[in-house]
Amino acid sequence: MKHLIIITALLVSGFMHSQTNYEKGMEKAFQLWGSNNSAEASNMFERIAKAEPDNWLPPYYAAQINITNSFGEKDEKKLTAQLKKAQDLINDATAISKDNPEILVMQALLHTAWVAFDGATYGATLSGKVAELYAKASQIAPKNPRVVYCKAEWDMGSARYFGQDTTPFCKDLERAIELFANFKPETPFHPNWGKERTTQILGSCGK
Numbered sequence: 001m002k003h004l005i006i007i008t009a010l011l012v013s014g015f016m017h018s019q020t021n022y023e024k025g026m027e028k029a030f031q032l033w034g035s036n037n038s039a040e041a042s043n044m045f046e047r048i049a050k051a052e053p054d055n056w057l058p059p060y061y062a063a064q065i066n067i068t069n070s071f072g073e074k075d076e077k078k079l080t081a082q083l084k085k086a087q088d089l090i091n092d093a094t095a096i097s098k099d100n101p102e103i104l105v106m107q108a109l110l111h112t113a114w115v116a117f118d119g120a121t122y123g124a125t126l127s128g129k130v131a132e133l134y135a136k137a138s139q140i141a142p143k144n145p146r147v148v149y150c151k152a153e154w155d156m157g158s159a160r161y162f163g164q165d166t167t168p169f170c171k172d173l174e175r176a177i178e179l180f181a182n183f184k185p186e187t188p189f190h191p192n193w194g195k196e197r198t199t200q201i202l203g204s205c206g207k
Contacts, residue, residue, distance in 0.1 A: 022052060026189050038065050049092065056097040057189055063089035063106055070113040079117055086110055101141035102191045105150050108133040112154060119161065130154055145183050146191060149176035149198040170205040173198055
């Protein structure tokens with residue numbers, strides 16, 4: 001019995017140590033990202049992903065950094081490298097957590113980065129895919145604020161492109177703000193971003 005207790009204690013101790021390392025690593029990665037050291041943050045998320053092969057969050061955030069950095073990028077080679085890396089990371093995250101609305105949103109944003117770079121080339125092939133991803137995410141998690149806000153921003157961008165009124169989508173942004181107010185991430189490291197951007201877009205919505 002004594003040996004069993006010792007073994008159990010060692011296992012629990014090892015688990016706690018692993019969790020502590022994970023938490024420290026994630027916190028450090030977020031700090032780097034917040035300090036505009038996005039390349040170092042991405043590398044750290046990737047290292048954590050290798051150490052945590054059953055956790056979709058590290059590859060998700062590494063993908064998000066590469067996608068975020070791609071918006072406004074003019075160098076096609078650099079953009080291609082970033083988005084290819086992001087796609088590989090999204091594939092890794094999806095393999096761990098299928099039909100995850102947060103990952104579906106990230107995939108939609110990756111396609112959006114291509115469309116933003118060259119709408120004439122990528123709009124026709126990727127716009128439908130983006131719409132499908134948001135439709136699927138909305139069906140799975142209709143009360144996820146990122147799903148609602150990102151879909152609304154995409155719909156507004158599409159409306160502008162075709163010279164249509166964006167006002168009808170203001171109500172979706174307002175709903176997203178309400179959802180953000182009540183949203184509680186599963187852990188401190190689960191996605192909880194987007195409220196500031198939603199508020200910013202809503203401020204100029206319909207104007």
